[in-house]
Amino acid sequence: MRDMFQLEFMRLAAVAGVFAALSLGILGVYVVLKRVVFVGLALSNLATVGAALALAAGWPAEAGALLLTLLGAAALALAGTPRRLPAESLVGWTFAVASAGTVLVLAISHRADADAMRLLFGNVLAITAPEAAALATVASVVVTVHLLFARRFVLVVFDPETARAAGIATGAWLLALYVTLGAATAAAVHETGALLAFALVTLPAMAALLLGTGLRSAFVVAPVLAVAAVLAGLVLSYLLDLPTGPLTVALLALLVPLAALAQRLRRSL
Amino acid sequence: MKHDRPLLAFFDTSLGYGGVPVLRHLSFHICRGEFLGIVGPNGSGKTTILRAILGLVKPLHGTIQRSATPVIGYVPQREHIDTIMPVTAFEVALMGRAGRLSAFGRESRRDREVARQALARVGVAHLESRLFRDLSGGQQQRVLIARALAAEPELLVLDEPTTGMDLASEYSIVELIRNLNRESGLTVILVTHVLPVVLNAATTILLLENGRILSGDLADVLEEQTLSSLYRLPVRLLQVGGRRTLVVGAADA
Numbered sequence: 450m451r452d453m454f455q456l457e458f459m460r461l462a463a464v465a466g467v468f469a470a471l472s473l474g475i476l477g478v479y480v481v482l483k484r485v486v487f488v489g490l491a492l493s494n495l496a497t498v499g500a501a502l503a504l505a506a507g508w509p510a511e512a513g514a515l516l517l518t519l520l521g522a523a524a525l526a527l528a529g530t531p532r533r534l535p536a537e538s539l540v541g542w543t544f545a546v547a548s549a550g551t552v553l554v555l556a557i558s559h560r561a562d563a564d565a566m567r568l569l570f571g572n573v574l575a576i577t578a579p580e581a582a583a584l585a586t587v588a589s590v591v592v593t594v595h596l597l598f599a600r601r602f603v604l605v606v607f608d609p610e611t612a613r614a615a616g617i618a619t620g621a622w623l624l625a626l627y628v629t630l631g632a633a634t635a636a637a638v639h640e641t642g643a644l645l646a647f648a649l650v651t652l653p654a655m656a657a658l659l660l661g662t663g664l665r666s667a668f669v670v671a672p673v674l675a676v677a678a679v680l681a682g683l684v685l686s687y688l689l690d691l692p693t694g695p696l697t698v699a700l701l702a703l704l705v706p707l708a709a710l711a712q713r714l715r716r717s718l
Numbered sequence: 719m720k721h722d723r724p725l726l727a728f729f730d731t732s733l734g735y736g737g738v739p740v741l742r743h744l745s746f747h748i749c750r751g752e753f754l755g756i757v758g759p760n761g762s763g764k765t766t767i768l769r770a771i772l773g774l775v776k777p778l779h780g781t782i783q784r785s786a787t788p789v790i791g792y793v794p795q796r797e798h799i800d801t802i803m804p805v806t807a808f809e810v811a812l813m814g815r816a817g818r819l820s821a822f823g824r825e826s827r828r829d830r831e832v833a834r835q836a837l838a839r840v841g842v843a844h845l846e847s848r849l850f851r852d853l854s855g856g857q858q859q860r861v862l863i864a865r866a867l868a869a870e871p872e873l874l875v876l877d878e879p880t881t882g883m884d885l886a887s888e889y890s891i892v893e894l895i896r897n898l899n900r901e902s903g904l905t906v907i908l909v910t911h912v913l914p915v916v917l918n919a920a921t922t923i924l925l926l927e928n929g930r931i932l933s934g935d936l937a938d939v940l941e942e943q944t945l946s947s948l949y950r951l952p953v954r955l956l957q958v959g960g961r962r963t964l965v966v967g968a969a970d971a
Contacts, residue, residue, distance in 0.1 A: 482803050601821055604813050607803050614772045614792040615817030615869070663849070664804050 453687050462573045462693070465581045466679035469637035470649055472588035474672030475595055476630050477654030478664075483606050487540045488525060489650035492631050494547035495521040496638035496646070501551050505558030511583055514635040521547075522631030526624045571642020571694045573683075580640060587636035591629045602626055603664065645694045649675050652701040656708035674704055725750050725788055725873060725905055726771060731780035733766045739778055740766045746924050746933040750785075750872070753899040753906040755916030755936075758926030764909045767924075768877055771907060788905075789817075791866030793876040796858055801851035807861045808846035811837050814868025836864040840894060856887035863894065873905045874898065880915055892919050917962045 453459050480489050496514040503513020521543060528539060576584075595602065604612045605622040613619045630650070637646045657671035682697030689696075727747035734740040741763040748754045758764045769775040770782060772792060791814070811833040815825055825833075837843045840860040845853060850861060859879055866874055876895065880888040896919040899906045908916055916923065916936075923939050925932040927948045932939050940962070945953040954965040 482800075484800075484802070598821060600813075600816065600819075600825075603803075603805070604816050607805060607810075607813070608794065608799050610794050610798060611792050611813075611865075612816065613774055614790065614794075614875075617816060658804065661804065663806060664809070667804065 453684065458574050458576070459683065459687065461576050461578060461581045462683055463680060465576045465584050465640050466573055466683060466697075467676050468581075468585040468588035469633075469641055469646070470653075470675035470679045471672045472591045472633040473637060473646065473649035474653045474675030475592060475668060476626075476633055477650040477652075477675075478657065478667050478671050479602060479606055479626060480630065480650055481654040481658060485537070485540070486651050487537060487544065488627070488630070489634065490643075490647045491525070491540045491543040491547065492518050492522060492634045493638050493643040493646040493650075494544055494551065495631075496635040497643045498547045498550040498554060499635065500639050501554040501558075505554055510639050511580070511636070514639050515587075515632065518631040518635035518638075519628055522627040523624060526627035527620070571638070571640060571645055573641050573645075573693050576640045584636045584640055587632055591633045594625070594629055598622075598625075599668070642694050645698055648698040648701045649679075652698075652705055653678070656704035659705070659708035659712050675701070678704065723750055723785060724748065724783070725785050727783045728770075728777075729781045729783065731770070731782060732778040733763065733770050733775060734778050735766075735775070737778065741926075741931070742779075744780070744931060746922075748873075748905060748907060748922065750905050751899075751903050753896070753908070753916075753919060753921045754924060755920035755922070756907060756909045756924045756926070757911070757913050757916060759911050762926040764911070764926060765877070768875065768907075768909050771875060788872040789869055791869045791871030791874045793859075793862045793866045793874070793879055795877045795881060796855065796862065796879075797881065799862075801858075803851070805850050806847055807837065807842060807850055807853065807857075807864075808833060810850050810861050811846075811864045811868050814865035817869055832870065833864070833868045836867040837861070839867060839898075840864045854887075855883055856891060859883070859887075859891055860894070863891075863898075867898075871904070873907065875907045875909075877909045878911070879908065880910065880912070888915070892916075895919065914964060917964065 454463065477489070480486055496518040499517025500510035500514040502517070503510050525540065525543065601617065601622050605617065605619050605626070609619045609623070634646050634650065637649065641649070653671040653675035654667070656674055657667045661667045661670050678700045679697055682693055682700050685691070686693040686696045724747040728744050731744045732739045732742045733744065744767070756764050756767055766775060770777065772790060812825055812830065814836065815829040815833065819825065834843065834846065837846055840863050842857055842860045842864065845857060845861070850858060853861065863876070863879070879895070880891055883891065892915060895906060895908060898904045899919070908920065910916060917940070920936050922934065923936050925939060925948060928950065930948060932944065932948060940955060942953055942955050945955070949966070951966055952968050956963050956965060
């Protein structure tokens, strides 16, 4: 295993994976508790179409992913939906548009062909040092914001009406929550792929909430599980010669029934 | 404990959304130490009045005067809170301090002490480490009242605090709120769609029914003729064991 991490691409993959896992693992707790799991999916697909558009235009993929995801996150946080439709219908619309848009942009643009597979499925092993640094920077900012303002985010998610009555700008904090989610997702998607980014924002939080006894523990356990799964995915994919992203998603998915089982066992003891 | 200085007063106020009035010509006030019951059926505009009291809805017409800016402790409808979040009773009570802290602020030892005292004041100090979602409806309601008290409010505003409760829980919650008003002098506004909830607790009342608005001292508004006319049903007001009770409908032959 020591040999494995002497390879530069493995070290970079580990650094990128750990930072993506930390930021998305923490944000996932809000995403799951706020019952907006598919916002994570819609944002990761927006990041993908943003990157595809940027590549087609000859711009850096990360810039396109970040710009479109931030715009989408702000729109989802601020836009109301018609009274006849549930709120998640807008999320579904966004997902459908983003998914179809990615394929169409890649089909039309020949410049994007070379990067198409990486864009759609991600390849954390292909990450470069500047890309890893950019991801680490964005993830660090997101984590810092959430460490500093955790109380506000929790109150606004738990009981927005009372928060508003206490004079707290609920709309601004929800916007901040969605924008940080958008930034963390956009930073991760180009390196990990939409599927792994979505898995990181939902599955560790689900497992942590099943395992934990309180909110504080969920905010610690979710990123720890995410980091552990990412590192285990890297090691196993190296040893078994399997694709890293899907293997990591499989490990993350396995955490959920294991956590449910552990909770059942704990209750029966 | 009644004082005559109005804490909050509505003067010929129209309230609504998107420029469309829901309520017109609303005039009432609440003085320090009073207990105002706002009673009306669903859709009568109770929530709109409550949102105006909280400053979340601006009047379309008329004015709402406040004595300085009173600190309001707000208890929302329990059903509006998504209990999926694994927060303890103490963490919920501590949220009551949020309005007193800046966005960067951390709760001090005093904040934690105030939250614990609030839990003790409503009789649930022993539940502080239990998850809010694991508590009974009555216990959850007490924790939400504790959170409002943790704000050290001058005015306690409660939205349908007894909805979905059994008779014993409803009685104990109303008694708790009544004691906070009578013994601590806390000004209370309680919104409910069930008149008997405030019948023996409120000192003043605002009744919304069939497009009509009646307000004033409880004793003045609670007259059989007034209530019968308002509800368009025969209403009898009885005293049983020193407490008021209502009998609705014509007596059986």
